[in-house]
Structure formats: C-alpha cells, structure tokens
Amino acid sequence: MKPEDPTQSAMTEPTPTARELFEEALALPAARRAAYVTAHCADPVQRATVERLLAADAAELGHQLDRSFDDLLACVSELEPEPPIPLGERIGPFTLIEKLGEGGSSVVFRAEREQAGVRQTVALKLLRHGLYSEDERRRFRDERRALAQLRHPGIARLIEGGLTDAGTPYIALELIDGVPITEHVRALHLDLRNRLMLFVDVCRAVEAAHRALIVHRDLKPSNVLVTREGEAKLLDFGIAKLLDTGLDHDATRTQHQALTPAYAAPEQFQQGQITTATDVYALGMLLGELITGQRREHGDPRTPSSRISGTDPDALPAPPKTVRRQLYGDLDNIVLKATADEPERRYASAGALADDIERHLADQPVLAHPPSRWYRARKFVARHRGGVAAAMAFLLAILAGLGIALWQARRAEIQARRAEAVQAFLSDVFRANSSSQPDPVKARQTTARALLDLGAGKIDGAMADAPEVKLSLLRLFGGLYDDLSLYDESVRLRRQAVEITRELHGTNAPEVAAALVELAGSMAGSKSANEREPVLKEAVSILDRNGDFTSATRGSLLRKLSIYYQDTDVPRALDYDLQSVRVFEALPPSADLAESLGDLGWVQHHLGKPREAIASLQRAVEVSKAQQGAKNPELPRYYAYLSDAQYDALDIAGAERNARAALEGIEAINGDEPADTAYFMMRLGKLLASTARTRDGLALLKQARDRSLASKGADDPGQTLWAQFLYGEARARSGQLREGLTDMGTAIANCRREQPDVVFLATFLESEADAQMDSGRYQQATDTLDEAAQVRTRHKQAHGTSAFNANTATRARLELARGHVDTARALLDELRIEGDDAVSWMRFEQELLSAEIALADGHSESVAKLAAEVRQQIAGNGLAAYLKACAARADLVEGMTLLRARQAGAALPLLQRAVSLRQATFDPSSPKIAEAQVALANAFLDLGDTGKARALAAAASTIDAAQEELGEHYRRPLRELLARLRE
Structure with a gap:
C-alpha cells in the first residue's frame, strides 16, 4: 500500500511524527517528496528535520537507506549530544575497550570481561534510553532470556544483557569480524552459484530463529556479515524487538518499529503485524541485491533479469549477458515471490525460500514458477x-531382474582391481629396494624408514585409474610418517589426500573435512605449522554446512583447534579441549577420548591448574590403557604430560616416576629410534636438571639435543627447537653461562624465524634474561624482559597476573642485583599466587625474594622467619632431596644476615650447608657456588680462621676467572673479601 498523494490528503488524521513523514516520503518518487512533506508537516522545526533526513539520503545516492531511521536522525540532529561514555567504564561485568559505532538508539563498544582466568571479548550495545518502571524491566528481561537461548552457528549469539544502575539497558553480543555480505561477494567476485549457496546459509540461520519464535525485523547487508573464513553470521537477531517493547520514552518514537527503509516490508511502513513473512521480504530484497549487484526499489515491478542494464560489471557474478540468462525464469520468480507486497503471497518461511533456491541449484522445479x-x-x-x-x-x-546382479558383479570387479593394485604397488616397492641393493643381505637390512620413503615416492605416479586405492595408500603412508615423527613428509602426502578426497566426494563433503583434520594434525609438528589456520577453518566451515556438531570428526577438529591455539591463546585452547572431551564422552569409549583428555590436561597445566591437569591426565592414561592396551604409542605422551603437572604440583617423586615410564614406554614400542626417544629424554632430563640431579639431567638433555639435530635438522621448529633451548637453559642454570646462552640464543633465533608470534617465546626470553643477568649484561637482560612482556601482552596476558610471574620475579632479581632495592620490592608486590596450596614453586620464589630484599634492607627478623618457613616447607613435604637449590638459597640469605649482625658463629653452619648444597647441585664453574664460598670465607675471617678463609677465597677466584662475563653482584663481594684478606 503506497502513501496517499499529497493533493488528495485530508488533514483530519493525528499529526504525524518525523519518522512517519520521512519513511512515507522516502517511498515516493524523489520529485514528489518535498511537496508531500510540505503538505503534511505544519511544524517548521519538524519539517526541517525531515528535509535534512531526505537530503542526507540523496547526498549519499541512496546508501543511507541501508541505515535505520534512528541512525539517520543521529546524523542530522541538532539536539545536544549525550555526554560521551569514557573508555574503561564498567557496564555490568564488562569493561569498555573501544567504541565501534553509534546510532540514534544505541552505541556499540568492544568490551571485555575476565572470568576464571578466561578473557572474553564482546560487542556491547548500550541503548540510549532507560528502563525505569518494573513492567519495562520485566519485559526487557523476558526478551533477553528468549534471545539468549537462540543458538545457531550462523547467528551471532546474545551472550548477556542487563541494566545499569541508572536503568540503561545493555546487550553483550558475540563480536564478529567480517564484512557485509554484499561487499564480500563483490570483493571476491563470487559466481552466481556461490552467492546462492551463501544466501541459503543465511536463510537457514533465519529459519532457526523463526523456529525459536524470534523475528529479526531489520535484515540488511550490514546485519549479515561474512567472516574471513567465508561464514555468514547474522547480527542483532531480535534486538529490534527489544527496542520496540515500549523501551523508548521519546514521544516521537514509542509507537514505531525499528526498521531500515530500503529492506523493510510494506507492513512495517503501515504499522501492520510483524511476522516471519517480514523477514522473508527482507531476505528477498537482499537476494535481489546479491544477484543483480543493485538494490531493488520498493514497488518496482521489473524482474531481476530485466534490471541488469547499467549495473557496475564488477558487482555482477558474471558478464551482464550471462547473468541475465542465469536469472531469467526461476530466480526472477523466486525474488518476486519473496518480495510480494502481501505477506500471504510470500514464501511461508525462510526455510521454504532456501529450499526453492536449492531446488533451482539442483535443476529441480521451483515452487515460485507457475506449474506446468x-x-x-x-x-x-x-x-x-x-x-x-x-x-x-x-x-x-x-x-x-538383472540390475542387482550386474551391480554386484561390477562391485566385485572393482574390489578385485583394488586388491590387485595394492598388491602390485607393494610388490613394486620391494622389487625397487632389491634392485637398488644388489647385495641380498643389505636389501634385507633396509630400514622401515627407507622402505617408507621408497613407497611414498612411488605413489605420485601410481594408480591414476584407482583414486580410492591411491587415497587409502596416501593416508596409510601419512600415518606411518606421523608415527615416526616425520611430519614434513606426512604433510606432503596428506595434501595430496585432501585433493583426491575433493575430487571423489565434492568440496563440501564431510570426508573432505576429515582429510583436512588429518592434514592439520601432521602440520602441527612440521615446518608448515603456521599454515594450519586456513586448513582448520575450512574444516569447520564444511562441518557447519553439514550440520555436524557431534561426530568423531568434529571432536578431532576441536582437538586440533586447541593444539593450534595452545601457543597463542591458551584460554581459547582450553575451551576447544573441553568441547572435544564432551563430544567424545557422548560417543562410545575410544582412543580419541584419551587424546582429548591428554590435551585438556596439558592446557590445564599451562594455565596454572596442576590439580585439574593431574585428574584429566590420569583419566587419559586409564582410557588409553583400556582402549589400546598398556603398550601403545600414545600412552608415553600422557605419562609425560602427567609428569609435568605433578612437577608443578611439587610431587617430584610422582613426576620422575611417570617421566621414566614415558621414556621406557616409547623405547619398548619403537626401540632406540632417535626421533621418538629424544622427545621423552628431553622431558626427563629437564626434570632431573631442575631437581638437583644436574649431571644426569644435562647428559639426557645433550642426548636429546643431538638426536633431534640428527633426525630433524637444526631448523626444525618443533622438537629440535625445544631440545636446544632446554639444554641451553639447564647449562646456564648449572653455571655454564656462556655455553647456555649460546644454545638458548640458537633456539630463540629459530623461534623468531619460524614461529615469531607464539607465547612460549616469552618463556624462552625470560630464561635468557636470567642468564644475561648472571653474566652481568644487566641492560640486555632488561631489554629481553621487555620483549617477553610484549609477547605476553600481545597474547592477552596482563601485568600483575600469574601469567607474568616468571617475568616479574626475574625482573625483581635483576633490580636487586643492580642495587635497586625499592624497585625490587615494588615488583615483589606484583607476584600473584593462585590457589591455596601452602607449597608451590612460586610461593618458594616469593618467600626467598622477600628474604633477599629484607637482607638488602637490613630487616634481619624478617629474613630469619622467611628462611625458616622455606626450610620447614621443604622438609615437611619430603622435598629435601630435590629442592637443594631452594634450601641453599634460604641458608645463604639467613647466614649473611647473621654475619651482618656480627653473629659469625651462628652463621657458620648455615653457610657451610649452603656451600655443600650448591656444590651438590650446580656445575663446579657456577658463580652461585663462589657466592656461597665468599660468604663462608667472611664468616671464618670473623672467627679468626684466616687459613680457611684464604682457601675459600682461592676457590671462588678460580670460578670467577673461569667466567668470561659475570655480574657485578657476584664479583663485588669477592673483591671486598680479597681486600679484607690483604689487610
């Protein structure tokens, strides 16, 4: 129904509002709008507002029609703007980070909240009107609950909503990074078929909302975004209804529904009943724009195919002549049916519209075409x-009666041909080995790896007429390479497998998603690790399109997503692991469940939750044994992860037991294969080196480093990288500073080159800074810690949280070494200890640092108390054999405090024990041994035993001379001791 002609209008109706006048004038031809406004608007202020709205629309050549009336009103309003909301303000549980946009009825911010250590980013829409009556608040809460229950992968979900103390409603929505669907299809020059398939996804999402009795009422391109992965996401579903339930107290707007004129259905202009047909109309308008490259005007009787002339060719899915032919008939009828003025003539639902498009794509008759x-x-x-x-x-x-028999015969023939092809292929591999090894003995001694390489090299040119067989062999050989940790070779084969799967099953088949998941799994340990993201996102898109959210393939995909994010966003990785475990728990027990539990435990451990990690990993061990037996290749990994979690929980005996079980398990399965054993050697070596078994730990770490270099090469960004770093870190901490820094530097250079944006780079840098400090490179250590802090910040780890503890503690020790006691004390206050465990690694570090700062301040009582607590905790928890370094540090700081108080007799036994413990823990060249020897020599001098003092000074001087670089905090006390001896 069109608005009345101004020449026939009677002024007997109530005075129209600015919104009514604008929307009704907009539906008229441009030449008639001014006369209509003049005839219907007696108020000059109101008339001026409407004329500015129409002028704003004309100035943008109609593009303002994509926006709601409220947005346009905000653009031209002369009213004094509301005071800006400052960034950093808290709205409910959210903190405002950045303003994303604003309109007449709302302002949208990027906002964040943190719960249980997990940071969540949302789009927070803060409405401009308040809710003051109880009835309004109740209505808002009811609508919010209804919208929050709407779940569909194609709809940006409403996360939370609420009211501020001032009664202002806010809505937190999933934040979508995408572009309007019209921009997406134009930018990628999508052909007609792909545009229609993308539009079908939009319809299915709308259909899901309609089943939940929720109507959008404002569908338009800016509310249909397409992500970088090609997924359509609908925004603001049901928000229009929230805005329309009497929430706006502006008298000019309370009786109007939120709409965007260019896409609004006739009943919206006429204040008619809003139904699912309203959304169908908007979908029809959107479809017409997608396939013709231009928006259809209201009331335009022409078909889409007849409106191609004059369209920008870049906006079309094909040349104009081709598009006109493609649209003629079915698509013309589909658009006209969807945009019929009368709701009853449109499609009954968004799903029915999608079905008709799919029938068109499948060359089936469409409902929109007259029957014939x-x-x-x-x-x-x-x-x-x-x-x-x-x-x-x-x-x-x-x-x-012959069809079935013929089919069975054909199938039997195909199976026989497949078997013959496989047999011929494998026979050819062994014949090739024999021909390249004239000596029969040498031929029999060819390794499995050599045969594997030989076979893999022959797959490329084999079985061109049997792609199913070729696919099976590619997957088999890829899995064998994975078992040998030869991931680069596996990736090459799995890429081929993906392409053959596409050819056999089609681009969007679930089988393709499964092949992509396998490819991503192999890529994780290869030089292609940084290329996983598009592979994983394509798999997600395929499974979503197929409505698959509960299959084993989905569970495996979730686990691979967790592995991908473990290096960059650990909280996100945790969420994917929890989802994966839930999927596999709903399926029959399997090795997949054990794998998901294993990864979940690993992530929980790295989030500082060792108790939760231990529970998950113990269950992974149990499930793995039950499903695959006590001798299976995955079990050692779960033992190793369990060992790490137990180490962090200070169950050192349990950690060592499971680390050894992991190494013994892999050796029992794969023998002495370097690539397999090196990984588990390195983990056991790290544990031993850090718990007073330095010599044994360094020996294992060196073997692991050498084996990784031999089997994977120096540039390997996985195992070699870690083996090189852990060996260097252990050497530096043992006292081999120069050698340790060299090894760590090699690993860090590898990491910067191959994986420059992983969070564990911060861990590497913090260990490097610790060794730089001991070497006297104070400024370099500061710069290194700053770089590590930047890495952590990029990965959303905040200062003053437990994630920053290692950085903060190292920086505090550095400031103390430089004599900046006040700065060190301030940093100490930033350490965060989560949980209520009385004993933990970080609690020991905090107490010992506190004691060392108190020593520098001369607070002897605090030192004695803190040192005694550390010794008591170590002894009381059976850790004396493992935490010798911590105990020595406690003895040294208390002994030095007693020396300053001129109580050399009381200090002597503490300092003697400190020297003994450090000699048992560190390399003979360690400056920490010299540090304790200097303190003990001062005690003997105070007691008058110059001979023992000189002997200790000589030993400390030998260590000092052996270190090319050494921190002034080590060398200054030695110089002062030697000066005393010369007196």
Whole structure:
C-alpha cells in the first residue's frame, strides 16, 4: 500500500511524527517528496528535520537507506549530544575497550570481561534510553532470556544483557569480524552459484530463529556479515524487538518499529503485524541485491533479469549477458515471490525460500514458477542431460531382474582391481629396494624408514585409474610418517589426500573435512605449522554446512583447534579441549577420548591448574590403557604430560616416576629410534636438571639435543627447537653461562624465524634474561624482559597476573642485583599466587625474594622467619632431596644476615650447608657456588680462621676467572673479601 498523494490528503488524521513523514516520503518518487512533506508537516522545526533526513539520503545516492531511521536522525540532529561514555567504564561485568559505532538508539563498544582466568571479548550495545518502571524491566528481561537461548552457528549469539544502575539497558553480543555480505561477494567476485549457496546459509540461520519464535525485523547487508573464513553470521537477531517493547520514552518514537527503509516490508511502513513473512521480504530484497549487484526499489515491478542494464560489471557474478540468462525464469520468480507486497503471497518461511533456491541449484522445479508439465519435464532433462535414454535402459534392466546382479558383479570387479593394485604397488616397492641393493643381505637390512620413503615416492605416479586405492595408500603412508615423527613428509602426502578426497566426494563433503583434520594434525609438528589456520577453518566451515556438531570428526577438529591455539591463546585452547572431551564422552569409549583428555590436561597445566591437569591426565592414561592396551604409542605422551603437572604440583617423586615410564614406554614400542626417544629424554632430563640431579639431567638433555639435530635438522621448529633451548637453559642454570646462552640464543633465533608470534617465546626470553643477568649484561637482560612482556601482552596476558610471574620475579632479581632495592620490592608486590596450596614453586620464589630484599634492607627478623618457613616447607613435604637449590638459597640469605649482625658463629653452619648444597647441585664453574664460598670465607675471617678463609677465597677466584662475563653482584663481594684478606 503506497502513501496517499499529497493533493488528495485530508488533514483530519493525528499529526504525524518525523519518522512517519520521512519513511512515507522516502517511498515516493524523489520529485514528489518535498511537496508531500510540505503538505503534511505544519511544524517548521519538524519539517526541517525531515528535509535534512531526505537530503542526507540523496547526498549519499541512496546508501543511507541501508541505515535505520534512528541512525539517520543521529546524523542530522541538532539536539545536544549525550555526554560521551569514557573508555574503561564498567557496564555490568564488562569493561569498555573501544567504541565501534553509534546510532540514534544505541552505541556499540568492544568490551571485555575476565572470568576464571578466561578473557572474553564482546560487542556491547548500550541503548540510549532507560528502563525505569518494573513492567519495562520485566519485559526487557523476558526478551533477553528468549534471545539468549537462540543458538545457531550462523547467528551471532546474545551472550548477556542487563541494566545499569541508572536503568540503561545493555546487550553483550558475540563480536564478529567480517564484512557485509554484499561487499564480500563483490570483493571476491563470487559466481552466481556461490552467492546462492551463501544466501541459503543465511536463510537457514533465519529459519532457526523463526523456529525459536524470534523475528529479526531489520535484515540488511550490514546485519549479515561474512567472516574471513567465508561464514555468514547474522547480527542483532531480535534486538529490534527489544527496542520496540515500549523501551523508548521519546514521544516521537514509542509507537514505531525499528526498521531500515530500503529492506523493510510494506507492513512495517503501515504499522501492520510483524511476522516471519517480514523477514522473508527482507531476505528477498537482499537476494535481489546479491544477484543483480543493485538494490531493488520498493514497488518496482521489473524482474531481476530485466534490471541488469547499467549495473557496475564488477558487482555482477558474471558478464551482464550471462547473468541475465542465469536469472531469467526461476530466480526472477523466486525474488518476486519473496518480495510480494502481501505477506500471504510470500514464501511461508525462510526455510521454504532456501529450499526453492536449492531446488533451482539442483535443476529441480521451483515452487515460485507457475506449474506446468513442460516446465517440469524440461527440469528433469536438465538434471540428467544426455543420460535420459541410458536411465531408461537401466530401468528396464532392473525390471528384468538383472540390475542387482550386474551391480554386484561390477562391485566385485572393482574390489578385485583394488586388491590387485595394492598388491602390485607393494610388490613394486620391494622389487625397487632389491634392485637398488644388489647385495641380498643389505636389501634385507633396509630400514622401515627407507622402505617408507621408497613407497611414498612411488605413489605420485601410481594408480591414476584407482583414486580410492591411491587415497587409502596416501593416508596409510601419512600415518606411518606421523608415527615416526616425520611430519614434513606426512604433510606432503596428506595434501595430496585432501585433493583426491575433493575430487571423489565434492568440496563440501564431510570426508573432505576429515582429510583436512588429518592434514592439520601432521602440520602441527612440521615446518608448515603456521599454515594450519586456513586448513582448520575450512574444516569447520564444511562441518557447519553439514550440520555436524557431534561426530568423531568434529571432536578431532576441536582437538586440533586447541593444539593450534595452545601457543597463542591458551584460554581459547582450553575451551576447544573441553568441547572435544564432551563430544567424545557422548560417543562410545575410544582412543580419541584419551587424546582429548591428554590435551585438556596439558592446557590445564599451562594455565596454572596442576590439580585439574593431574585428574584429566590420569583419566587419559586409564582410557588409553583400556582402549589400546598398556603398550601403545600414545600412552608415553600422557605419562609425560602427567609428569609435568605433578612437577608443578611439587610431587617430584610422582613426576620422575611417570617421566621414566614415558621414556621406557616409547623405547619398548619403537626401540632406540632417535626421533621418538629424544622427545621423552628431553622431558626427563629437564626434570632431573631442575631437581638437583644436574649431571644426569644435562647428559639426557645433550642426548636429546643431538638426536633431534640428527633426525630433524637444526631448523626444525618443533622438537629440535625445544631440545636446544632446554639444554641451553639447564647449562646456564648449572653455571655454564656462556655455553647456555649460546644454545638458548640458537633456539630463540629459530623461534623468531619460524614461529615469531607464539607465547612460549616469552618463556624462552625470560630464561635468557636470567642468564644475561648472571653474566652481568644487566641492560640486555632488561631489554629481553621487555620483549617477553610484549609477547605476553600481545597474547592477552596482563601485568600483575600469574601469567607474568616468571617475568616479574626475574625482573625483581635483576633490580636487586643492580642495587635497586625499592624497585625490587615494588615488583615483589606484583607476584600473584593462585590457589591455596601452602607449597608451590612460586610461593618458594616469593618467600626467598622477600628474604633477599629484607637482607638488602637490613630487616634481619624478617629474613630469619622467611628462611625458616622455606626450610620447614621443604622438609615437611619430603622435598629435601630435590629442592637443594631452594634450601641453599634460604641458608645463604639467613647466614649473611647473621654475619651482618656480627653473629659469625651462628652463621657458620648455615653457610657451610649452603656451600655443600650448591656444590651438590650446580656445575663446579657456577658463580652461585663462589657466592656461597665468599660468604663462608667472611664468616671464618670473623672467627679468626684466616687459613680457611684464604682457601675459600682461592676457590671462588678460580670460578670467577673461569667466567668470561659475570655480574657485578657476584664479583663485588669477592673483591671486598680479597681486600679484607690483604689487610
């Protein structure tokens, strides 16, 4: 129904509002709008507002029609703007980070909240009107609950909503990074078929909302975004209804529904009943724009195919002539049916519109086309092309009773050919080995790796006429390479497997998603690790399109997503692991469940939750044993992860037991294969080196480093990288500073080159800074810690949280070494200890640092108390054999405090024990041994035993001379001791 002509209008109706006048004038031809406004608007202020709105629309050549009335009003309003909301303000549980946009009825911010250590980013829409009556608040809460229950992968979900203390409603929505669907199809020059398939996804999302009795009421391109992965996401579902339930107290707007004129259905202009047909109309308008490259005007009777002339060719899915032919008929009728003025003439639902488009894509008759026998016959022939006669012959064969027998015979023939192809292929591999090894003995001694390489090299040119067989062999050989940790070789084969799977099953088949998941798994340990993201996102898109959210493939994909994010966003990785575990727990028990539990435990451990990690990993061990037996290749990994978690929980005996079980398990399965054993050697070596078994730990770490270099090469960004770093870190901490820094530097250079944006780079840098400090490179250590802090910040780890503890503690020790006691004390206050465990690594560090700062301040009572607590905790928890370094540090700081108090007799036994413990823990060249020897020598001097003092000074001087670089905090006390001895 069109607005009345101004020449026939009677002024007997109530005075229209600015919104009514704008929307009704907009529906008229441009030449008639001014006269209409003049005739219907007696108020000059109101008339000026409407004229500015129309002028704003004309100035943008109609693009403002994509926006709601409230947005346009905000653009031209002369009213004094509301005071800006400052960034950093808290709205409910959210903190405002950045303003993303604003309109007449709301302002949208990027906002964040943190719960249980997990940071969540949302789009927070803060409405401009308040809710003051209880009835309004209740209505808002009811609508919010209804919207929060709407769950669909194609709809940006409403996360939370609430009211501020001032009664202002806010809505937190999933933050979508995407572009409007019209911009997406234009930017990528999508062809017609792909545009229609993308539009079908939009319709399915709308259909899901309609089933939940929620109507959008403001569908338009800016509310349909397409992500970088090609997924359509609908925004603001149901928000229009929230805005329309009497929440706006502006008298000019309370009776109006939120709409965008260019896409609004006639009933919205006429204040009619809003139904699902309203959204169908907007979808029809959107479809017309997607396929023609231009928006259809209201009331335009032309078909889409007749409106191609004059369209920018870049906006079309094909050349104009081709598009006109493609649209003529079915698509013309579909758009016209969806945008019929009368709701009852439109499609009954968004799903029905999607079904008709899918029928068109499948060359089936569409409901929008007038029924006709000739039309249906033509569609049938189009579907089957030249195969109609062959189909008839096949039907006659079936009727004759021969069809099934022929099919079975053909299947048996195919299976026989496959078996022959596999047998011939494998025979050819062994014949090739024999021909390249004239000596029969040497031929029999060829390793499995050599045969594997030989076979893999022959797959490329083999079985061109049997792609299913070739695919099976590619997957088999890829898995064998994975078992040998030869991931680069596996990736090459799995890429081929993906392409063959596409050819066999189609681009969007679940089988393709499964092949992509396998490829991503192999890439994780390869030089292609940084290329996983598009592979994983394509797999997600395929499974979403197929409605698959509960299969084993989905569970495996979630686990691979967790592995991908473990290096960059650990909280996100945790969420994916929890989802993966839930998927596999709902399926029959399997090794997949054990793998998901294992990864979950690993992530929980790295989030500082060792108790939760231990529970998950113990269950992974149990499930793995039950499903695959006590001797399976995955079990050692779960033992190793369990060992790490137990180490962090200070169950050192349990950690060592499981680390050894992991190494013994892999050796029992794969023998002495370097690539397999090196990984588990390195983990056991790290544990031993850090718990007073330095010599044994360094020996294992060196073997692991050498084996990794031999089997994977120096540039390997996985195992070699870690083996090189852990060996260097252990050497530096043992006292081999120069050698340790060299090894760590090599690993860090590898990391910067191959994986420059992983969070564990911060861990590497913090250890490097610790060694730089001991070497006297104070400024370099500061710069290194700053770089590590930047890495952590980029990965959303905040200062003053437990994630920053290692950085903060190292920086505090550095400031103390430089004599900046006040700065060190301030940093000490930033350490965060989560949980209520009385004993933990970080609690020991905090107490010992506190004691060392108190020593520098001369607070002897605090030192004695803190040192005594550390010794008591170590002894009381059975850790004396493992935490010798901590105990020595406690003895040293208390002994030095007693020396300053001129109590050399009381200090002597503490300092003697400190020297003994450090000699048992560190390399003979360690400056920490010299540090304790200097303190003990001062005690002997105070007691008058110059001979023992000189002997200790000589030993400390030997260590000092052996270190090319050494921190002034080590060398200054030695110089002062030697000066005393010369007196």
